[in-house]
Structures are given as C-alpha cells and as structure tokens.
Amino acid sequence: MILGGFPYLTSILMACLLGLGGILMLPAERALAIKKVSALFSGITLVLSLFLFVAYDRELGGMQFVEKYLWVEALGIYYHNAADGFSLPMLLLTGIVFFTAVLTMWELEHRVKEFFALFFLLVTGVFGLFMSLDLFFIFVWYDVSLFPMYLLIAVWGSTRKEYGAMKLTLYLLAGSALILPAIIFLVVKAGLNTFDLTALMQPGLFTPYEQKLAFLLLFIGFGILAGVWPFHTWSPVGHVAAPTAVSMVHAGVLMKIGSFGILRIAIYLCPEGWQYWSQAMALLAAVGIVYGALVGLGQTDLKYVVGYSSVSHMGIVGLGLATVSVDGLNGAVFQMFAHGVMTALFFSSIGYIYDKTHTKMIDELGGLNRIMPKASAFFILAAFAGIGVPCLASFWGELIVFMAAFKAFPLRGIAAISGLVISALFMLRVVQKTFYGPPNPKLAHLVDMSPALSVPRVILAAVIVLFGLFPSLLFDVIQTASLPLIGGLTP
Amino acid sequence: MNWALFNTEIFYFCAAVVFLVLAMLRQTGHRTSYHTALFLAALGVVVCIGTLHLDGLLFLESYRIDLFSQVCKALLAMGLLLVVCLCSELEGVAAEWHNEFYMLLFTCTLAMMLLVSSVHMITIYVSLELSSYTLYVMVALRRDKVTGTKAALKYFLVGVVASAVMLFGLALLYAACGATYLTDLVRLLPPLLNRPLVMTALLLTLCGFFFKLAVFPFHFWAPDVYAGAPNQLAAYIATASKVAAIAILMRVTAVAGDATGFLVDSLVVVAIVSMTVGNLVALVQKDLKRLLAYSSIAHAGYVLIGILSLTPAGYSGALFYALALVVMKFTCFLVVIKVADDGRNIDLDQLAGLHRRAPLLAMALMLAVFGLAGIPPTVGFTAKLLVFNAAMQNGYLTLILIAMFNVVISLYYYLLIVKAAYLTEPAAEPAPMPVSGPVKGLVFALVGTMLVTGIAPHYLIELARRATRVLF
Numbered sequence: 001m002i003l004g005g006f007p008y009l010t011s012i013l014m015a016c017l018l019g020l021g022g023i024l025m026l027p028a029e030r031a032l033a034i035k036k037v038s039a040l041f042s043g044i045t046l047v048l049s050l051f052l053f054v055a056y057d058r059e060l061g062g063m064q065f066v067e068k069y070l071w072v073e074a075l076g077i078y079y080h081n082a083a084d085g086f087s088l089p090m091l092l093l094t095g096i097v098f099f100t101a102v103l104t105m106w107e108l109e110h111r112v113k114e115f116f117a118l119f120f121l122l123v124t125g126v127f128g129l130f131m132s133l134d135l136f137f138i139f140v141w142y143d144v145s146l147f148p149m150y151l152l153i154a155v156w157g158s159t160r161k162e163y164g165a166m167k168l169t170l171y172l173l174a175g176s177a178l179i180l181p182a183i184i185f186l187v188v189k190a191g192l193n194t195f196d197l198t199a200l201m202q203p204g205l206f207t208p209y210e211q212k213l214a215f216l217l218l219f220i221g222f223g224i225l226a227g228v229w230p231f232h233t234w235s236p237v238g239h240v241a242a243p244t245a246v247s248m249v250h251a252g253v254l255m256k257i258g259s260f261g262i263l264r265i266a267i268y269l270c271p272e273g274w275q276y277w278s279q280a281m282a283l284l285a286a287v288g289i290v291y292g293a294l295v296g297l298g299q300t301d302l303k304y305v306v307g308y309s310s311v312s313h314m315g316i317v318g319l320g321l322a323t324v325s326v327d328g329l330n331g332a333v334f335q336m337f338a339h340g341v342m343t344a345l346f347f348s349s350i351g352y353i354y355d356k357t358h359t360k361m362i363d364e365l366g367g368l369n370r371i372m373p374k375a376s377a378f379f380i381l382a383a384f385a386g387i388g389v390p391c392l393a394s395f396w397g398e399l400i401v402f403m404a405a406f407k408a409f410p411l412r413g414i415a416a417i418s419g420l421v422i423s424a425l426f427m428l429r430v431v432q433k434t435f436y437g438p439p440n441p442k443l444a445h446l447v448d449m450s451p452a453l454s455v456p457r458v459i460l461a462a463v464i465v466l467f468g469l470f471p472s473l474l475f476d477v478i479q480t481a482s483l484p485l486i487g488g489l490t491p
Numbered sequence: 492m493n494w495a496l497f498n499t500e501i502f503y504f505c506a507a508v509v510f511l512v513l514a515m516l517r518q519t520g521h522r523t524s525y526h527t528a529l530f531l532a533a534l535g536v537v538v539c540i541g542t543l544h545l546d547g548l549l550f551l552e553s554y555r556i557d558l559f560s561q562v563c564k565a566l567l568a569m570g571l572l573l574v575v576c577l578c579s580e581l582e583g584v585a586a587e588w589h590n591e592f593y594m595l596l597f598t599c600t601l602a603m604m605l606l607v608s609s610v611h612m613i614t615i616y617v618s619l620e621l622s623s624y625t626l627y628v629m630v631a632l633r634r635d636k637v638t639g640t641k642a643a644l645k646y647f648l649v650g651v652v653a654s655a656v657m658l659f660g661l662a663l664l665y666a667a668c669g670a671t672y673l674t675d676l677v678r679l680l681p682p683l684l685n686r687p688l689v690m691t692a693l694l695l696t697l698c699g700f701f702f703k704l705a706v707f708p709f710h711f712w713a714p715d716v717y718a719g720a721p722n723q724l725a726a727y728i729a730t731a732s733k734v735a736a737i738a739i740l741m742r743v744t745a746v747a748g749d750a751t752g753f754l755v756d757s758l759v760v761v762a763i764v765s766m767t768v769g770n771l772v773a774l775v776q777k778d779l780k781r782l783l784a785y786s787s788i789a790h791a792g793y794v795l796i797g798i799l800s801l802t803p804a805g806y807s808g809a810l811f812y813a814l815a816l817v818v819m820k821f822t823c824f825l826v827v828i829k830v831a832d833d834g835r836n837i838d839l840d841q842l843a844g845l846h847r848r849a850p851l852l853a854m855a856l857m858l859a860v861f862g863l864a865g866i867p868p869t870v871g872f873t874a875k876l877l878v879f880n881a882a883m884q885n886g887y888l889t890l891i892l893i894a895m896f897n898v899v900i901s902l903y904y905y906l907l908i909v910k911a912a913y914l915t916e917p918a919a920e921p922a923p924m925p926v927s928g929p930v931k932g933l934v935f936a937l938v939g940t941m942l943v944t945g946i947a948p949h950y951l952i953e954l955a956r957r958a959t960r961v962l963f
Contacts, residue, residue, distance in 0.1 A: 144868065169902065181888060
C-alpha cells in the first residue's frame with residue numbers, strides 16, 4: 001500500500017494534543033463533555049494506530065511512515081518518527097489501552113478536567129516515545145510520560161498514594177539520571193553531532209568498551225521502568241496507589257517503555273554490549289520471574305497480586321531480550337503486547353470491584369462470582385491469560401521466550417518455568433478466594449457491571465482472545481524487525 | 492572616544508538619577524514611581540536590544556563592548572523589567588523608601604552591566620563592589636527592619652570577606668604576571684598556570700565571583716538574604732544578579748585558556764560540593780524562599796559544569812543556562828510574591844489550595860519547578876543538556892552522573908512544592924485569588940518562553956554560541 005507522505009505518526013500525536021487542548025478549553029464543570037472529548041480523541045488514536053498496524057507493508061519491512069525534519073541544527077536534533085515491527089505492536093497496544101482506560105474512568109467525578117488533561121499528556125509522551133527515532137526526543141517523551149504520573153497518583157490514587165507517587169517518580173527519574181548521561185555519552189563519542197538513532201546505528205561507530213559501558217547505563221536506566229529485579233520495588237507500590245486508568249496505562253504501557261527503550265536504544269546502538277551483558281540480563285530476568293511469583297503468593301491486596309505478577313511477567317520479556325535470538329525477540333515483543341492488554345484488563349476489573357466494594361483486600365471479598373459475574377469473568381480471564389493458558393495471547397509470548405531461553409540458558413530457563421508454576425498457583429488461589437467460596441453477605445447488594453461499562457473490558461478480552469487464536473497476526477510484523485536485527489550482528 | 496558605545500550604561504545612569512531626584516522631592520506617590528520605573532525598565536530593554544550589535548573598546552581599553560556583553564546586558568535589562576513588573580504592590584518596602592529602592596535597583600543593574608563589560612582588574616573590582624553595595628542597602632530596606640538589617644548585615648559581612656579575598660587574589664595575580672588587563676593575562680597566564688602562586692591567585696580571585704554566584708564555600712549568605720530581603724529583591728538577586736556573576740566568571744576563566752589541571756579540578760570540586768550541599772539542605776526547608784535559595788546554590792553548581800569545560804560549547808551552555816534560570820526562578824518568585832500579598836515570607840504549606848485559588852499561577856509554578864528540576868520539554872532541560880553535552884566532550888562522564896543524581900535528589904523537594912500547590916488541602920476554604928490582566932499576560936509570556944525555548948531552542952543556542960565565541 002502506498003501511503004503518500006501523509007504524517008500518520010504525527011497525526012497520532014496531534015490527536016492527543018488536540019484532545020488535550022479540547023479538555024483544557026472546556027470549563028471544569030462540564031465533566032461529561034470532557035469525558036466525551038477524551039473518548040473521541042483517544043478513539044482516534046486507536047483507529048490511527050490500528051490503521052498503521054494493518055497498512056504496514058510486511059513484505060518490505062524496515063522503517064515505514066518515516067517523517068524526518070531537522071529540529072535543532074546546532075545540536076543535530078531531528079524530529080524523526082517512523083514505525084517498524086517493534087514499534088507497531090506497541091503503538092497498537094497504547095491505542096487500545098488508552099481508549100479502554102478512558103472508558104474505564106467514565107464514572108470519575110473528582111477533578112475530572114485535570115485528570116484527563118494529565119492523562120492525555122502522559123499518553124502523548126508514550127506514543128511519542130514509541131514512534132521516535134531521535135535520542136533527544138526519546139528522552140523528552142520519556143520524561144513527558146513520567147511526570148504527570150506524580151499528580152495522577154497523588155491526587156486520584158488510594159492506599160498510601162503520596163508515598164507511592166513520590167517513590168515511583170523518584171525511582172523512574174533516577175532511571176532517567178542514567179539514561180541521559182548514556183545518551184550524551186554515545187552522541188559525543190560518535191562525534192557526528194547528531195541525535196538521530198539511524199545515523200548512530202552504523203556498525204563500528206563505538207568501541208566495545210563504550211558499548212558495554214553505555215549498555216549497562218541504559219539497561220539499568222530503562223530497566224528500572226521495565227520493573228527489572230532488583231529495581232522493581234516502585235512498581236507494585238505505584239500500581240496499588242494509582243487510580244484504575246493510571247494503573248492500566250502504567251502496567252500496560254509504561255513498563256513497556258522500559259523494555260522498549262532497552263530494545264530500541266541499548267540493543268540497537270550497543271549490540272556488542274548486549275551480547276556481553278546478556279548472561280547477567282538473563283540472570284536478573286530469571287530471578288525476577290521467580291521472585292515476583294513467590295512474593296505474589298503472600299499478597300492480600302488484589303492490586304499487589306497483579307503488581308507482583310507484572311514483575312514476574314516483565315521478567316519474561318527481559319529473558320526473551322537476553323537470549324540474543326530471533327525467537328527471543330519475537331517472544332519478548334509479543335509478551336510485551338500480551339502482558340499490556342492482560343494487565344489493563346486486570347486493573348480495569350479490579351477498578352470496578354474496588355469502586356463498588358471499596359476494598360481490594362482478598363479476605364474481605366469472596367464469592368464475588370455470584371454477586372457480579374461479569375466483573376469476575378473479566379478478572380478470571382485475565383488471570384488465565386497470566387498463567388499462560390493456551391488460546392490466550394500471553395501463552396504464545398511465554399512459550400516462544402521459554403523455548404529460546406532453553407536453548408540459550410538451560411538452567412535459568414528451568415528456574416523461570418518453575419516461576420510460572422508458582423504464578424499459576426497464586427493466581428488460582430486468588431481467583432478461588434475472591435470469586436468462589438461463600439459470598440460475603442455485606443457485598444450481596446452490589447450490582448454487576450452495566451453493559452456500557454463492560455465495553456472497555458470486552459474490547460480488552462477480545463484482543464486477548466484474538467491474538468491468542470491468531471498469534472501470527474503479531475508475529476509476522478515483529479519478525480520484520482527482529483530478523484534484520486539479529487542478522488546484522490557480528491558473530 | 493565613541494560615547495555611543497556607552498549608550499546603555501548612560502541610560503541606566505540617567506534612570507537612576509531620575510529616581511534620585513524623585514526621592515529628593517519627597518514624592519511619595521507609590522503608583523507614580525511604579526509607573527515611572529516600569530516605563531524606564533521597559534525602555535531599557537529596548538535600548539539594550541538596540542545596542543546589541545555594538546562592538547568596541549572604551550576607557551583605555553579597560554571596558555569592552557561586544558556581543559557577549561550586550562547579550563548579557565539585554566538579559567539583565569529583562570531581569571530588571573520583570574522584577575519591576577512585580578513591584579506594583581511593593582509591600583515589603585516602606586512606602587517612603589520606594590523611590591530609593593528603584594534608584595538602587597537601577598544603579599545595581601547599571602553596576603552589573605559595567606561588570607559584564609569589564610576587561611580590566613580594577614573595572615571588574617569596582618563594578619562588582621558597586622553592585623554588591625547597592626544590594627546590601629536594598630536588603631536593609633525591608634519594612635520589617637529587624638529581619639532586613641540582620642540579613643543585610645550577614646550579606647555585607649560575607650561579601651566584604653569575599654571581596655577582600657578577591658582583592659588579595661588580584662594583587663597576587665598582578666605580582667605573578669605584571670598585568671592588569673584580561674587581554675594581557677590571556678597571553679601571559681597559560682604558561683604560568685602550574686605555578687603555585689598563580690594557582691592561588693586565580694582561586695582567590697574567583698572567590699569574589701563565587702560569592703556573587705552563591706557557590707560553596709561562599710553560599711552561606713544566600714538563604715538568609717533571600718528570606719530577609721523584600722520578596723521582589725530576592726527575585727532580583729536570584730535572577731539578574733546570577734546572570735552578571737555567570738557572565739564575569741566566564742570572562743575571567745576564559746583567561747586560563749583551555750587548561751586542564753588544577754584550576755579545572757578545583758572548579759569540579761566546587762561544582763560537586765555546591766550541587767550536593769544545595770540540594771541536600773533544600774530537602775528540609777519549609778520556607779519557600781529559603782528553599783529557592785538552596786536550589787540556587789545547587790544550580791550554580793550545574794552552571795559551573797558548563798564553565799569548567801572552558802570550551803565555547805560549555806560557555807554557550809552556561810549562558811543559555813543563565814537565561815533559563817532567569818525565566819524559571821522568576822516564575823517561582825512571581826507566585827511567591829502574589830501569594831504573599833502583604834510582603835511576608837511564605838511557607839510551603841501556605842501554597843495549599845493554590846490550584847483552586849489561582850489555577851494559572853499553580854500551573855506556572857508547576858512548570859517552573861519542573862523546569863528547575865530539568866524535566867523536558869522545558870527550558871531547564873535544554874540548558875542542562877547543553878551543559879552536560881559540553882562537559883561530556885571533555886570526558887566528564889562521572890561528573891555528569893553525579894550531577895544527574897543531584898537532579899534526582901532535587902526532584903524530591905521540587906515535587907514537595909508541586910504537592911503543596913496541588914494536593915495539600917488548606918484548613919479553611921481559601922478565598923479565590925484574583926489575578927489581574929497584566930499579570931495573566933506576564934504568566935502566559937513566561938510559560939510560553941519556558942516551553943518554546945525548551946522545545947525549539949535553535950535560535951537562542953545560536954545566539955549564545957555567537958556571543959561566547961568572542962571570549963576566545
């Protein structure tokens with residue numbers, strides 16, 4: 001398909017910014033209008049990202065929909081956007097989670113205008129990061145997507161919200177404290193006076209030592225956001241404190257920024273550093289998988305359960321990246337997508353349960369399946385996806401990653417799979433305690449999810465099932481990026 | 492001699508004289524003096540921009556007009572204009588002293604303009620002292636006499652010590668090189684740099700500028716003076732005065748050429764200690780102005796990172812940083828002054844409910860604070876990027892990592908400000924805070940500048956590069 005020169009990627013950003021502008025123009029009292037505007041513009045971003053996903057020429061591969069303008073001549077900064085097999089699934093994921101998160105927050109009443117304005121700002125940063133190919137802009141988008149987080153959690157959150165917000169913000173900006181020096185280091189060492197990623201990707205530009213150093217800084221910096229053990233501690237606390245939509249975007253998309261950053265910057269620019277550190281990466285990932293699952297076993301708060309399972313699942317992404325193989329990359333990116341949709345569904349259903357019951361404590365719930373069967377069904381579906389039940393999206397990501405990991409690191413692979421077994425155990429325990437057993441009489445009067453409120457959850461569930469049944473829809477696209485990347489490595 | 496080169500300074504001198512006359516006439520019309528000051532300050536900006544292209548030497552070649560000095564003067568003029576804009580309710584100063592206050596403000600700006608153009612030891616010293624003494628007096632003008640006098644005295648004592656040390660350094664420098672012109676020093680100094688006498692001389696000389704910039708170990712005055720001075724004056728010290736200090740520090744360090752070694756090492760130490768001390772102490776501050784003072788100390792450290800590169804890239808980064816500081820710090824002070832409508836000092840808690848009382852001010856404050864923390868897409872980030880980029884070209888990776896961790900530390904207290912403005916609920920329902928039309932315009936202009944120069948800094952970077960190129 002020929003796509004003229006129309007700046008599709010920029011239009012996604014413009015849709016976010018127009019939405020933001022629209023929200024800011026409306027008076028704070030017109031909450032419903034603000035929500036409608038939000039839904040409209042987030043819907044536009046979803047449609048656009050879906051369109052790009054479909055329109056991407058899989059035969060041709062490589063970077064498509066390229067937009068490149070010189071931005072700051074003195075520093076060699078380009079406004080350079082493009083999409084490839086790695087970024088398209090992420091853009092689609094962002095579109096899906098964004099739209100459904102806006103719908104999930106339909107019942108919000110407290111400071112509606114500010115919430116949606118900050119939320120749009122956050123998502124603009126996320127979209128920008130996934131499509132940008134300029135180190136300066138990647139860093140800018142990274143921070144744009146982080147700092148609205150502080151207010152979003154601290155104002156609209158629950159459970160120790162101010163502590164959670166502060167911890168999260170400081171941790172993630174500590175990550176950026178490593179990323180920025182690494183970026184400047186690479187740019188200066190290359191000596192090309194350019195921040196353009198494609199220009200810096202030429203092989204032989206950096207010495208092995210520089211690659212190892214920069215990779216380490218970038219890996220830890222982005223790894224903090226990706227929830228890599230032992231830098232994950234902000235993540236469960238932040239998830240628990242955050243309001244529903246923010247948890248969704250946060251666990252669903254923002255943590256992916258971390259692994260995507262490792263992939264896009266660290267791995268693309270420092271392939272030798274990647275190979276050098278892969279053993280250590282695999283070790284951290286395996287520990288993260290097992291650790292997340294074990295700690296998850298002991299949790300009593302639904303959101304903490306999902307928070308720790310995220311640590312475990314993001315460990316799988318890390319393990320995939322660490323294998324330095326096509327399968328590993330495919331699996332990792334697939335898992336990023338699948339985990340994003342799955343956690344969004346998790347938090348979306350927990351959000352509904354919490355709104356109605358005002359508790360997230362597993363002990364205080366119980367038998368919810370009889371009181372609110374629909375809300376329960378969504379949670380249970382997400383839990384099954386999390387365990388890796390076949391025909392649901394996560395299954396494929398986990399399968400491929402573990403296959404690749406077995407080949408590369410048999411011991412760590414086995415350890416990681418044992419983590420999966422533990423996570424199945426704790427997920428089933430949570431499902432059993434929360435949704436089955438005798439219903440809590442105090443909750444008996446509660447109503448089930450209305451059809452309108454089910455819409456976002458249905459979308460998420462459908463996506464999980466769709467990509468579970470037809471994984472090649474996604475793999476075909478990812479493949480176009482992972483094959484050339486691995487092919488370009490010097491053995 | 493071409494007096495046309497001296498236009499800007501003459502203008503500010505005349506402006507000061509106007510207020511001297513008004514003061515002698517005992518004109519106590521508060522609005523009249525405010526409007527006069529506003530008019531003169533605005534005219535001053537026009538004059539400065541009009542003289543941007545001038546180039547030449549004056550007064551036995553001890554006074555140099557070049558693009559660098561003119562850009563700094565334009566920045567100073569803008570700083571003065573912004574501060575005067577805030578003086579519409581000059582509650583911190585007793586009404587009968589308003590004319591004197593403006594007179595000293597213009598004189599001080601004049602002194603700083605002289606400073607950024609000075610290329611001779613004596614002119615540097617004289618203009619530095621002139622600017623310091625006017626500031627001492629202005630601090631003492633605070634309506635609350637005890638606070639004002641205490642702060643002024645502290646300022647004065649630290650300042651006198653610093654200037655004595657600096658004078659000693661200048662004397663040693665003269666003893667070592669036998670020259671008093673910076674242009675001669677550029678020639679004579681580099682081969683002598685490793686002699687202990689010259690090292691001591693340079694370090695002692697820099698102390699005078701460290702005092703101005705509030706760099707460790709001459710930073711003790713900053714928190715007390717910020718807290719003790721009238722709010723508008725604190726804003727002035729935090730913005731314009733810093734520009735002058737950064738500018739003259741660049742002129743003087745440029746003399747050392749591209750030397751590595753002792754001078755650079757000591758600047759590295761001073762930069763690291765300043766950032767760390769400033770940021771750590773700021774963590775526990777309750778008074779907003781004291782907090783901003785400690786953040787200034789930390790920012791002086793970041794600026795030094797640019798200066799110690801001793802390269803055109805580093806200097807242009809530092810100059811850009813000066814501009815960024817003016818805009819961001821000024822926005823913070825604008826909020827302080829508007830919230831403290833009776834000229835008192837305010838605590839962080841008193842920002843409570845600001846997002847409802849004045850949403851626009853709260854938003855501007857948040858943006859300025861994020862800018863100070865160096866978060867994109869604000870001008871503060873671009874400034875840091877430029878400075879770090881220059882330092883990396885000299886291979887200071889560790890220094891940059893230390894600086895970035897300082898940024899993370901500083902984020903904590905910057906977030907406390909945001910929290911106070913957006914989260915903390917006030918005890919009683921606060922009255923909405925009316926923001927007048929001109930102030931709204933000013934806030935929009937500041938916010939626009941912070942964002943636009945953050946996202947599209949190209950023109951300013953070019954200007955800073957051209958301006959700093961003349962130093963080499």
